[in-house]
Amino acid sequence: MNIKEVATRTGLPAKTIRYYEDIGLVTPDRAENGYRSFERTHLHKLAFLARARGLGFSIEDCRGLLALWEDRERASGDVRAIATAHLAEIEEKIAGLEEMRATLSDLVSACHGDDRPDCPILKRLEAG
Amino acid sequence: MNIKEVATRTGLPAKTIRYYEDIGLVTPDRAENGYRSFERTHLHKLAFLARARGLGFSIEDCRGLLALWEDRERASGDVRAIATAHLAEIEEKIAGLEEMRATLSDLVSACHGDDRPDCPILKRLEAG
DNA sequence: TCTTGACCTTCCCATTACTGGAACCCTTAT
DNA sequence: ATAAGGGTTCCAGTAATGGGAAGGTCAAGA
DSSP states (O other): HHHHHHHHHOOHHHHHHHHHHHSSSSSEETTSOOEEEEEHHHHHHHHHHHHHTTTTHHHHHHHHHHHHHHTOOOOHHHHHHHHHHHHHEEEEEEEHHHHHHHHHHHHHOOOSSSSSSSSHHHHHHHHH | OHHHHHHEEEEEEHOHHHHHHHSSSSOOOOOTTTEEEOOOOHHHHHHHHHHHHTTTTTTHHHHHHHHHHHHHTOOHHHHHHHHHHHHHHHHHHHHHHHHHHHHHHHHHHHOOOOOSSSOOHHHHHHHH
């Protein structure tokens, strides 16, 4: 299977697939003409990566998850640990963003937003 | 005022202040020895930037906000437009993260997380 | 006076996870 | 023969810093 088809099937851009090969996440074979040649296993792996990335796991997390996935003797606790840590990061991010949202939406609704220069948003940025 | 003091007063790392000069957000004077010399206006500007960045505004947004801040004849509507757009971005990010959080926390609680290999998290990543 | 340590400077590289583009090769159909 | 539509490599850029090297400057103490 050539890269384009893998791209359409996994939803990953071809560029990204090449990048994943670069950093050692997949290792497709090569046809005689130099084209990458993907087997079903590679496709499967890339689909796995696409889903993990979709859940926000970092590339390095993905590398770890992939290794565990391929390890028949893995401990599910190891997988869970990665996921839990990631979940915590996400929750932190959400908390930060929600704080921003609260402040911003206050400011936006306090600002009349017309042609006059008077602006509570700037005032807040000016004075903390 | 030397950079270190500006850094402590604004909470911005010295590196960041230099960077802001690089990209034209502030233009401190120079002392004879080549050291940057910050006036109160620069300090003020940098504090403004620190707050705007703290609310998640991009550097380019900050540039725009700074310009409006310094424009006596600005329309508050212009400020509000920037803030509104940014608020929308933040809300999108939050929505994305919350989706991830929901899925992840489901998976984490479905995974017993012990020494056995059986793992619903991997199963999900495998099969979508 | 010399030295030490805390500043300051510029410059370049690394980060994350790609994306864009150039220059070029291969295949298939017309 | 040529054109379209693959494929390849490599180089550079993104956002907003952070790290660190190599070196200049300054103030204080022995």
